[in-house]
Amino acid sequence: MTGRRWYVPWLFLAPALAVAITFFIVPFGNTAVLSLTDASTLGGGHFTGLDNFRRLAHDDQFWLSLRNTALYLVIVVPLVVTLPLLVALLVQRRIAGIGFFRAVYYSPVVASMVVAGLIWSWLLSSDGMVNSLLRGLHVVTEPIPFLTDAHWLLAGAMAMTVWKGLGYYMVIYLAALANVPRSLLEAAEVDGAGAVRRFWHVTVPLLRPTMILVATLAAIACAKVFAEVYTLSGGSAGPGGEARTLVYTIRETGLGLGGEAGYASAMSLALFVATLGLSVLVTRLNSREEQA
Amino acid sequence: MPSFRGLRLVAAVAVVGSLTTACGLGGSSDETGGSSASGKGPLKGTVTFETLQLKPTFTKYVEGVIGDFEKKNPGVKVKWIDIPFQGAQEKLTADAGAGTLPDVVNLNPQFAQPLENKGLFVDMDSAAAKIKGDYVPGAWKAFTVPGRPGSYGIPWYLTSEVTMYNKGLFKKAGLDTAKPPTTFDDLLADGKALSEAGKGSFYGIHPALENRFITDLAKQGVPLLDADGKKWTFNTPEAAAYLAKLVKAYKGGVYPKDSLTQDHSKETEAYQAGNIGLFPSGPNFLTIIKQNAPKIAEATGVGPQITGPEGITNMSVMGLLVPKASKNQRAALAFASYMANSKNQLAFSKIVTVLPSVSKALENPYFTAEGDGSVDAQARRISAEQIAKAQSLVPVQYDDRVKQAVLAKIQLALQGKLGPKKALDEAVAAADAVTAH
Numbered sequence: 001m002t003g004r005r006w007y008v009p010w011l012f013l014a015p016a017l018a019v020a021i022t023f024f025i026v027p028f029g030n031t032a033v034l035s036l037t038d039a040s041t042l043g044g045g046h047f048t049g050l051d052n053f054r055r056l057a058h059d060d061q062f063w064l065s066l067r068n069t070a071l072y073l074v075i076v077v078p079l080v081v082t083l084p085l086l087v088a089l090l091v092q093r094r095i096a097g098i099g100f101f102r103a104v105y106y107s108p109v110v111a112s113m114v115v116a117g118l119i120w121s122w123l124l125s126s127d128g129m130v131n132s133l134l135r136g137l138h139v140v141t142e143p144i145p146f147l148t149d150a151h152w153l154l155a156g157a158m159a160m161t162v163w164k165g166l167g168y169y170m171v172i173y174l175a176a177l178a179n180v181p182r183s184l185l186e187a188a189e190v191d192g193a194g195a196v197r198r199f200w201h202v203t204v205p206l207l208r209p210t211m212i213l214v215a216t217l218a219a220i221a222c223a224k225v226f227a228e229v230y231t232l233s234g235g236s237a238g239p240g241g242e243a244r245t246l247v248y249t250i251r252e253t254g255l256g257l258g259g260e261a262g263y264a265s266a267m268s269l270a271l272f273v274a275t276l277g278l279s280v281l282v283t284r285l286n287s288r289e290e291q292a
Numbered sequence: 293m294p295s296f297r298g299l300r301l302v303a304a305v306a307v308v309g310s311l312t313t314a315c316g317l318g319g320s321s322d323e324t325g326g327s328s329a330s331g332k333g334p335l336k337g338t339v340t341f342e343t344l345q346l347k348p349t350f351t352k353y354v355e356g357v358i359g360d361f362e363k364k365n366p367g368v369k370v371k372w373i374d375i376p377f378q379g380a381q382e383k384l385t386a387d388a389g390a391g392t393l394p395d396v397v398n399l400n401p402q403f404a405q406p407l408e409n410k411g412l413f414v415d416m417d418s419a420a421a422k423i424k425g426d427y428v429p430g431a432w433k434a435f436t437v438p439g440r441p442g443s444y445g446i447p448w449y450l451t452s453e454v455t456m457y458n459k460g461l462f463k464k465a466g467l468d469t470a471k472p473p474t475t476f477d478d479l480l481a482d483g484k485a486l487s488e489a490g491k492g493s494f495y496g497i498h499p500a501l502e503n504r505f506i507t508d509l510a511k512q513g514v515p516l517l518d519a520d521g522k523k524w525t526f527n528t529p530e531a532a533a534y535l536a537k538l539v540k541a542y543k544g545g546v547y548p549k550d551s552l553t554q555d556h557s558k559e560t561e562a563y564q565a566g567n568i569g570l571f572p573s574g575p576n577f578l579t580i581i582k583q584n585a586p587k588i589a590e591a592t593g594v595g596p597q598i599t600g601p602e603g604i605t606n607m608s609v610m611g612l613l614v615p616k617a618s619k620n621q622r623a624a625l626a627f628a629s630y631m632a633n634s635k636n637q638l639a640f641s642k643i644v645t646v647l648p649s650v651s652k653a654l655e656n657p658y659f660t661a662e663g664d665g666s667v668d669a670q671a672r673r674i675s676a677e678q679i680a681k682a683q684s685l686v687p688v689q690y691d692d693r694v695k696q697a698v699l700a701k702i703q704l705a706l707q708g709k710l711g712p713k714k715a716l717d718e719a720v721a722a723a724d725a726v727t728a729h
Contacts, residue, residue, distance in 0.1 A: 042388050043389050125550050126549040143549065145549065147550050148549060234553060234554060234555070234558070239703035239704060239707050240700040240703050240704040240709070241696070252693075255381070255382055257384060257406040257407065257691065258691055259693070260729055
């Protein structure tokens with residue numbers, strides 16, 4: 001190793017570093033600077049100190065976005081942690097034709113979000129399949145306003161997120177399940193543990209790190225949710241924009257001619273801090289549990 | 293794939309229509325385009341020309357005009373770029389920020405205004421003073437910025453809304469197929485009759501708030517903006533009374549349930565699918581309906597624009613703008629005035645039901661006679677008649693962000709979550725906040 005020159009490792013690092021600096025670090029720095037100005041999307045702007053952040057504190061739309069995003073997180077994350085695990089348990093078995101089912105569950109992952117959004121908006125429209133079915137079965141008399149009521153719209157978007165992520169997280173769980181030693185399960189079986197107890201006391205503890213990973217990934221994805229709400233509502237975030245999420249509001253504020261780049265940057269920083277805080281929280285909780 | 297092309301066109305023209313609804317025969321005295329720009333000697337260099345979603349439907353026409361211009365000005369090469377409406381704002385913003393706007397840009401006043409406000413475009417009042425008198429004054433005025441002297445675009449084409457209606461559905465609802473509605477009250481009454489007859493299988497009207505709400509207020513004499521162009525003023529008792537009628541219509545099932553947040557392209561789709569009976573929109577949509585839904589086109593009748601008691605009519609304008617940063621400004625100005633000259637606009641108006649922005653071209657018998665008596669000819673005559681007294685009613689400050697802030701409150705009013713007056717007050721406050729920033 002003594003013959004190596006000091007810069008050799010940097011040469012290997014250079015491409016990845018260049019990408020990171022160009023596309024992440026510099027834009028992030030730029031966003032941080034912009035957040036302290038009143039710049040528009042067409043440039044210009046003056047230093048305004050913390051004005052943008054003060055404005056955020058009194059911006060109803062921002063708080064509504066934050067509330068909806070938090071709601072999204074609280075409902076979707078537990079579903080995304082549990083449902084794919086159950087599906088993974090189902091398709092883990094080595095039986096004839098199981099590959100077909102794995103592929104079916106995975107297919108939403110590869111579908112384009114815009115196409116998925118269109119399909120879901122057809123399904124959920126007032127004369128769409130879901131409403132026709134519910135009316136046909138006499139569950140409801142009037143169509144459910146899936147696309148014109150903020151709560152239903154958010155619920156539809158959440159269902160879409162879970163549906164879209166099911167296959168992806170299922171694959172992560174399948175990999176983790178394959179690492180659960182058979183000997184442990186067999187030992188538990190010999191000790192008289194049934195399937196449920198084996199799952200609960202052997203599989204789940206061993207899967208805990210994976211579940212934490214899935215929860216973290218899902219929480220970050222939920223904090224950034226946009227496409228589901230946007231495509232389902234045809235870009236409106238529902239009547240009055242009441243189903244808006246943080247990223248939706250950032251986009252609405254900061255894009256297009258005359259958009260407020262400075263204010264949108266301040267919102268982006270708020271989102272960044274929230275996401276970072278969330279990741280740290282999950283990691284802390286995990287390490288505390290491990291120590292305990 | 294006619295339907296796919298049609299859909300793209302619908303999407304394009306829906307937005308373009310809502311913004312411009314007008315086509316002009318840029319009837320200029322300068323048929324070569326060369327003399328209107330300052331400077332001497334033959335023109336040379338490359339001119340980039342950016343349009344909003346005219347491909348593929350109008351490719352042949354635009355390329356034809358470009359070819360003619362290049363023949364007359366052998367030193368000039370025109371590079372045509374057509375961008376889809378979706379994302380156009382983002383692209384323009386990025387180009388403007390980077391200083392790489394094309395030499396000639398096709399924009400409507402609402403799109404152009406934020407850029408005009410930054411002083412990015414050549415003032416046509418002086419740069420194209422020679423041809424200014426050729427254009428319909430209202431159209432030329434559309435590219436002025438409140439509080440700033442000059443006018444920043446050459447009007448290209450104009451549209452003036454007509455009322456299209458499905459005679460088949462009119463019959464089913466027991467309405468007179470020869471008598472389309474002409475006032476807002478008639479429109480709502482006919483819409484109600486149609487929706488009641490449809491019992492959920494078809495409806496009377498689509499609210500298309502995004503396209504019509506603010507224009508409809510202006511047509512009824514509601515003042516939208518104060519003289520300084522800074523404060524919105526449409527929260528009047530008259531506006532509240534009109535909104536109350538829309539609320540009643542939505543509650544009464546006159547509009548399809550999901551239509552509340554849908555835009556003009558969805559309205560167009562619904563009309564083409566035979567799901568709604570009335571379709572107040574630019575006459576250029578007749579071409580699209582014919583392409584996508586020939587049977588609906590056959591059943592379509594056409595009437596004049598829906599107006600308020602004072603008979604105020606609206607027109608939409610599309611223009612051609614030249615950025616000051618253009619490296620080839622002289623050739624760009626020449627090309628823009630050539631594209632929008634009388635001859636070329638007249639030819640364009642014969643392909644699609646739009647109107648020329650050149651006064652002389654509008655006098656052409658093509659626009660004044662019923663011609664073959666077809667629906668297109670009727671629409672052409674009606675909209676040409678309207679253009680004479682029409683104005684571009686929507687202020688340029690009503691950009692996408694203001695629109696979104698306003699419509700959010702109006703949608704809540706239609707759902708009954710806000711009273712009409714409160715919704716308008718909140719809409720004005722929200723619009724003021726956007727305009728102030």
